[in-house]
Amino acid sequence: MVPRVIFGKGSFDQLGEILLPKRRHAEAPFIFLVDDVFEGRELAERIPLLFNDRIIFVSADEEPKTDQVDALVEKVRDDYGELPSGIVGIGGGTLMDLAKAVSILLTNKGGASQYQGWDLVRQPSVYHVGIPTISGTGAEVSRTTVLLGPEKKLGINSDYTTFDQVVLDPDLTQGVSKEQWFYTGMDCYIHCIESLQGTYLNAFSQSYGEKALDLCKEVYLGDISTEESREKLMMASWHGGMSIAYSQVGVAHAMSYGLGFVLGVRHGIGNCLVFQHLEEFYPEGVATFKEMQKKHGIVMPKGVCSDLTDDQFHTMISVAMGMVPLWENALGRHWREVVTPDKLEGIYRKI
Template sequence: MFDARVAGRMRFGCGVSASVGEVVRSLGADRAVLVTDSTMESLGVADRICSYLEGAGVEPFVFAGVEPEPSVETTDAVAELAREHDCQAVVGLGGGSCLDVAKAVSVLITNEGSAARYQGLGLVRNPGVPKVMIPTTAGTGSEVTFTAVLIRKSDGFKGGINDEKLFPDVSLLDPELTVTMPPAVTASTGMDALVHALEAFSGRSASPFSDMFAREAMRLIGSSIRTATWNGRDLRARSDMLLGSYYGGVALANAGVGACHSLAYPLGGMFGVGHGCANALLIPYVARHNAVACVDRYAEAYGLLGGASDGWPRREAAFALAELLEELVMDLELPCRLSELKAGIEERHFDEMADRAMAVARPMENNPRVMDKRACVAIYKEAY
């Protein structure tokens, strides 16, 4: 038995972001809040999206102040702006942070109080206003998931609003919007997408449906992430990454992620390390730990990611996956060690980090190998 779900409608192709005006209009809105960040504003992309909206008779209200690790406080401020202007739709434009805030704002317009009230699972009461997502990075999968991860500035707690009412209505996947992404962002967000696919594929909740998306995500990302990172104008590689990231998001939305995501959370919450960067750094160590528990799945993932294992025993291919991931992280020039991050992480922090990671329970429980606090500390030590 398994459930399957794909959020809303998706349009893919170069230039599809130009249809945002008609799309928002077709959802019945003539006033929309555009949630984005300073990068999209300075590149002129936010203005372009506004002109598409105006062209279809939709009045846009822009908030361009989403931070890299978005906060509850920022989200509340955008919701306030949207309520003030009576916005009937939300457009998210940018990386996962912008999309997460946009999704949360959609339900805050129709539900009382701060976003902090809804951090958890299934706590949102009323459906939100329609939401349209335009990702400009290829990684988080936020355009197709029901989660918005927010940090509470007051205590550093990082937690998701997880609710079906956060599923986007429409995602516009326009590879042209991703060509300006710098190498480091392409690499770290792309690795996040790859980890979504791998963790969904090897997790305990994997289904034939999620597998289909996870396999194709790994194949697309594995074959394109280096080119997209080091030759960002290659539209073929950019297209593969954007579609791969979407497929990874579908896999994640249906089968969840694993221990790598739990272990990455405290790196963001306590030390401000970016989500993709944290996952990329940890995945080789988590894979080494997990391999014994999911030999067949890892052996297959090794092949999907381009590892040649003809005639190898599957166990060997499964363990080779960790090496392959490590080489990939090095080729992408992402940090491979916690001590390299210069984020102030020291061995004395591992105990608290492990506690916080174990508290991110759902991915831990979905991990192919049973995890406990000792295993978390051991992985942090290995990665140090």
């Protein structure tokens, strides 16, 4: 679990005070990985740079990749003679995942793709901080950093992945587009549905998942102010991430990994594209999802998989079925009796 968290409007301004005692000395900088949408904007100017700290602006237009992590790690190693004091990620889920992955690879040998899986990391990461500027992914709280690799889309799942400090400032989520707000928030909603209906469910997961689900319904079906919505969705994201810390996600996430690997579909929209067709597995959850979609006038893309080749379908299905813990959570140990390649292809062809 994340050991330290600060929540509240304007809490970003405490960042300098938070980082100061973690600075080893003047030559050990903090590296700030920041979504490039903030380049030249007020938020970037508020980052508390000292000594030889550096901001690296990173595009979040695509899913984070293992070779992208390797390139960032090489850049930091080449530019500085020793490990930095820490890594700070500022942005959405992509920047959260990149910050976590870079902090791990700075202290572990080899490339990022070698650590895609469960508990493969051996050495503690450098100190790292997560500051989300959009709510829903739960990446700020999870022990996973999801990456597109050369052979698969899979997370680095490790006790060393989790952030050492998180700053939750609802003001930072102002300006997010309606579509992005919806798709990323639905990532949280789908987390909750999959966790609460999974075979891995326990009292810990249930307590967080139920609260996150209630908050999502308030935000997307209720009548609350924009300011209250930002605060509640940020906490829904946190609770949703905590819910899957001791359980797992399920069918939508497993199939979304396939979409992301083959077509580069962003995680949030990928979950939505799949989830709308999962009445067989989550009938009530899908019905509520469609109610939310209708209320906010969200029209999802169609024909996403219409031009795929047989080989692409095969790859997509293979990636999805490789997410064994997700399928076990969704359907139990005998999930292969229910889920077949033909069934998955049928769902993908509807997208």
